[in-house]
Amino acid sequence: MVVLFILGFSAALGLALLYGTAAALGPRAPRLRRALLVLALLPVALRLVAGTVLVSVDRLLAADFVPLALPPLVAAVCLAPPRGRPAVWRVRGAAFAAIEHLLVTFSPPAPPYLVPAMAVPALLLGFALAARRWEAVMAGGRLAPRWKALVASGAALAVVAAGGWSAAASRLPDRMSMASHGSHDMGHGHGAHGIDISTLTGPRDREPDRRFTLTARRTPATLASGQRIEAWTFNGRLPGPELRVRQGELVEVTLVNRDVTAGVTVHWHGVDVPNAEDGVAGMTQDAVPPGGRHVYRFVADRAGSFWYHSHQQSAEQVERGLFGALIVDPARSSPREEDLAVVSHRWTSPDGNVTALSLAGGTPSGSVSHRAVRPGGQVRLRLINADSHLRAFALSGVPFAVAAIDGTDLGGPTPLRNERISVPGGGRYDLTFTMPDRPVQLRLVRGDAGVLLSPTGRGDLAPATPGPDFDPASYGRAAPTPFDKARFDRHYTVVLGQSFGFYDGRFALRWTIDGKTFPNVPTLMVRTGDLVRTTFVNRSFADHPMHLHGHRMLVLSRNGHAVSGSPWWSDTLNVAPGERYEVAFRADNPGLWMDHCHNLAHAGAGMTMHLAYEGYESPYEIGRATANQPE
Numbered sequence: 001m002v003v004l005f006i007l008g009f010s011a012a013l014g015l016a017l018l019y020g021t022a023a024a025l026g027p028r029a030p031r032l033r034r035a036l037l038v039l040a041l042l043p044v045a046l047r048l049v050a051g052t053v054l055v056s057v058d059r060l061l062a063a064d065f066v067p068l069a070l071p072p073l074v075a076a077v078c079l080a081p082p083r084g085r086p087a088v089w090r091v092r093g094a095a096f097a098a099i100e101h102l103l104v105t106f107s108p109p110a111p112p113y114l115v116p117a118m119a120v121p122a123l124l125l126g127f128a129l130a131a132r133r134w135e136a137v138m139a140g141g142r143l144a145p146r147w148k149a150l151v152a153s154g155a156a157l158a159v160v161a162a163g164g165w166s167a168a169a170s171r172l173p174d175r176m177s178m179a180s181h182g183s184h185d186m187g188h189g190h191g192a193h194g195i196d197i198s199t200l201t202g203p204r205d206r207e208p209d210r211r212f213t214l215t216a217r218r219t220p221a222t223l224a225s226g227q228r229i230e231a232w233t234f235n236g237r238l239p240g241p242e243l244r245v246r247q248g249e250l251v252e253v254t255l256v257n258r259d260v261t262a263g264v265t266v267h268w269h270g271v272d273v274p275n276a277e278d279g280v281a282g283m284t285q286d287a288v289p290p291g292g293r294h295v296y297r298f299v300a301d302r303a304g305s306f307w308y309h310s311h312q313q314s315a316e317q318v319e320r321g322l323f324g325a326l327i328v329d330p331a332r333s334s335p336r337e338e339d340l341a342v343v344s345h346r347w348t349s350p351d352g353n354v355t356a357l358s359l360a361g362g363t364p365s366g367s368v369s370h371r372a373v374r375p376g377g378q379v380r381l382r383l384i385n386a387d388s389h390l391r392a393f394a395l396s397g398v399p400f401a402v403a404a405i406d407g408t409d410l411g412g413p414t415p416l417r418n419e420r421i422s423v424p425g426g427g428r429y430d431l432t433f434t435m436p437d438r439p440v441q442l443r444l445v446r447g448d449a450g451v452l453l454s455p456t457g458r459g460d461l462a463p464a465t466p467g468p469d470f471d472p473a474s475y476g477r478a479a480p481t482p483f484d485k486a487r488f489d490r491h492y493t494v495v496l497g498q499s500f501g502f503y504d505g506r507f508a509l510r511w512t513i514d515g516k517t518f519p520n521v522p523t524l525m526v527r528t529g530d531l532v533r534t535t536f537v538n539r540s541f542a543d544h545p546m547h548l549h550g551h552r553m554l555v556l557s558r559n560g561h562a563v564s565g566s567p568w569w570s571d572t573l574n575v576a577p578g579e580r581y582e583v584a585f586r587a588d589n590p591g592l593w594m595d596h597c598h599n600l601a602h603a604g605a606g607m608t609m610h611l612a613y614e615g616y617e618s619p620y621e622i623g624r625a626t627a628n629q630p631e
């Protein structure tokens with residue numbers, strides 16, 4: 001699927017370059033021209049085949065092909081033979097076909113396609129006619145040079161003005177309520193009588209079982225491998241302290257912001273806390289300013305691997321270090337000998353960027369971290385990817401199992417050897433094994449960082465030799481799920497895409513949902529108790545780890561094939577280019593929730609939407625005029 005996808009794109013480029021060149025040569029060099037034409041038609045034919053196959057395999061992924069990409073291809077083919085038509089028209093035909101094709105390929109509009117299907121060719125035809133008229137006037141020689149200059153500068157001015165207007169129009173509002181933007185109301189809820197989500201707190205009337213304080217501050221730091229970081233930390237540590245609690249405990253965390261100017265929040269990634277504890281600036285609270293504090297309370301009701309991070313200007317704040325591991329140990333657990341969180345993160349350093357691993361709360365290292373482990377002991381490695389990109393790991397020296405994904409145990413995990421484990425940005429995978437009497441190493445497939453477990457606690461890393469990709473969709477024992485015979489109350493389709501355009505006043509590659517960017521992406525509306533099915537389709541060039549706050553999603557199928565192994569629950573699901581996933585969740589945690597790409601730069605460039613329960617409203621606002629910028 002991905003191959004077909006890429007084929008289509010390269011064919012589009014081939015079309016533009018080769019066909020354009022061939023046509024431009026005109027009647028000169030007929031041999032060369034014919035050869036170039038044939039060369040040009042090859043990628044066009046490839047594109048035709050690839051497009052047709054894609055449409056038949058996945059309509060959602062390629063629905064724009066028929067109305068938008070097919071016509072220019074056909075037109076290009078029809079105009080190709082040099083007989084009859086003046087060369088200038090072939091050049092234009094090719095150029096216009098290529099332009100439309102590139103527009104459609106790199107900035108695909110969202111469905112419905114009727115408007116772009118008519119508007120783009122109409123626009124191009126308009127330009128062609130204008131150009132012809134212009135040539136006629138030129139040929140007549142009736143236009144004085146200063147008129148020519150005037151027309152040219154007028155046209156330039158119009159282009160600049162149009163650009164300025166769309167830049168201004170793309171500015172995010174100075175102030176906006178997260179409960180009432182965009183197109184989502186569907187006629188109910190959000191009246192004056194909505195329930196205020198700031199009342200949806202964790203238990204406030206009893207003593208917490210565990211208390212933590214996280215103090216955010218600017219802290220120059222040095223990685224174990226020597227690189228200096230202008231870090232922002234919790235409690236002066238990189239990453240923030242590892243919080244370990246027991247399932248069922250009431251946890252209280254006091255966030256103190258010492259000097260992070262833009263303000264800070266803490267989001268409990270993967271923990272389905274009550275809405276008011278979710279830590280999203282401008283949605284569930286105001287960002288905590290320097291000198292301020294905020295108290296979170298929630299019951300850690302599921303055991304598993306989670307993490308926490310600031311959700312104010314999250315792309316920058318997480319990148320600089322405002323995050324840490326959050327581990328919920330099972331209520332009753334046999335004491336495991338080694339239970340180690342391994343947090344991966346890419347650090348920006350004046351000494352060069354480095355992807356580092358932090359072992360068991362230790363200082364991150366871009367090279368090897370050691371740990372002595374007694375042979376025969378049980379080991380659990382909790383891989384936590386605190387990064388925006390998919391991170392591949394290779395564990396070698398021992399057969400191992402994938403025991404859990406995103407904090408949910410898998411049923412009947414079978415032994416693996418050398419499988420490459422890819423953890424999405426924001427995702428968590430737990431690996432378990434019995435320590436042998438030889439060293440075991442965990443390595444990044446790309447980068448120099450690794451963890452060496454050995455009886456002596458010494459040794460060197462060997463090169464990573466990852467085997468085939470681990471596939472969660474067919475791993476472990478199948479088991480009934482709560483949604484097997486369910487009738488879904490809502491079905492949403494979420495098309496992840498990209499387009500060039502203005503976002504918040506700047507020209508950028510925007511990451512889109514259904515062709516739109518935040519705050520214009522429609523909100524997913526639910527009622528408490530609804531069973532919701534969501535289809536994610538990625539028709540862009542990049543991975544999108546989709547993260548839903550406050551809920552776990554059960555993965556039903558990938559690319560049309562049902563999940564055949566253990567039930568696979570995820571809160572951060574990587575949707576690769578060309579992939580389609582169907583997931584389901586129960587709307588059982590009322591409030592207003594983020595649902596966004598956890599490539600935080602993508603989230604900050606528009607790939608953010610909300611899940612909203614009817615009848616709830618937020619007293620908080622985001623925007624320049626407020627202190628809140630969640631992404």
Ligand code: C2O
Binds near residue numbers: 267269309594
């Ligand atoms: Cu881990 Cu909305 O984020």
Ligand code: CU
Binds near residue numbers: 542597
């Ligand atoms: Cu993304």
